Amino acid sequence: GPFGMPFKVPADKSASLLLIGLGTGIAPFRALVKHLYTEVGDWEGKVRLLYGARSGLELLYMNDKRDDFARYYDEKTFAAFKALSPRPNWADPIAWDFAIEDRAEEIWNMLDDDHTFVYVAGLAPVRDALDDLFASIGGEAWPKRKAELIASDRWVELLY
Template identity: 30%
Template sequence: MLAPSVRHLVFARDDGQPLDFNPGQFIQVHFNYPDGTATKRSYSLATVHDHALGPGEAVEIAVSYVPGGAATALFTALDEGQQIQASGPYGRFCLMPNDANKRYLLIGTGTGVTPYRAMLPQLEALMRDRGVEVVLLFGARTPEELIYGEDFRTFADRHANFRFVPCFSRELPENAHPDVRRGYVQDALAEFAPQAEGDIAYLCGNPNMVDAAFEALKGHGLPIPHIRREKYVSSK
């Protein structure tokens, strides 16, 4: 359990082959409701892997548990070694190879930070090769809901060009890091002075946050093609 209602799960393909995907993509898990009706849920891949070395074997996802949810029942009942049916990868919420920006603003809430975890090896290469700067603004209500927080803080401590800024709307951690902020991520944006020239922003998570941050970034002059969005909605 990454948080009281978020679980990290690791799978491997049953044919023994690696899963070739671009960080930021997602898979769809297929299952049936109790009445037999087919349904599916989408989960961003959380796997941290250097794709310059080829595809990796692990298939990692973060699952939000929703009370009474059919997908929650599916994952809660899983034991080690059991199987699920999935398809993919899908999606285009990825770092673009032709980007010539100076900085990435990565903004997320809840499990919306999952794709950013998968992007860490790519970001490391971009910081090394192009001198790119990265700011990750992560919104959570309380410290215990900051999923993958230790991964991001460790990465920030190792890379001067990567800044990890957790924003807590309800409760601050004890002995908070200097980059911790109180409030919502969209309200913290102004501190980092988004620039029309040089910045590309990624928004992922709560739809209200995505909409508010999108409007804030447009207000700072960012062109719409430089604001890339993916909304996460908890489904039962």
């Protein structure tokens, strides 16, 4: 974008990245993933993209995975997971829990790893939804873990 990278690429290429985008919050991650795999190169850490919206129409900046992210990612390290509201015409929240239910253990292990960076972008209400989601998989350990991530500058939010 015109303002550069909103998220810093870790110097350690073995660091894992958990990227979480809500609605148009997917936009900075398209640029970040492209940068990782085309300009940085040889990225060894896991890159997991969780993206969601109330409906498919809200995924304005998300092209078909085959046409967009596939040009840049290394399938050995990159995976993306989509979450939509179960009733997009209602005010129902995004069903994050359904999107990650098969990956909950992997995501918690990433959150619990001192070499993982978590980048969150999108609408401000995603903060509470993520706290609820991560508390559901990490239990009482989540608030302490989030505080550690924030204190070590490994939890970065771009919320509006």
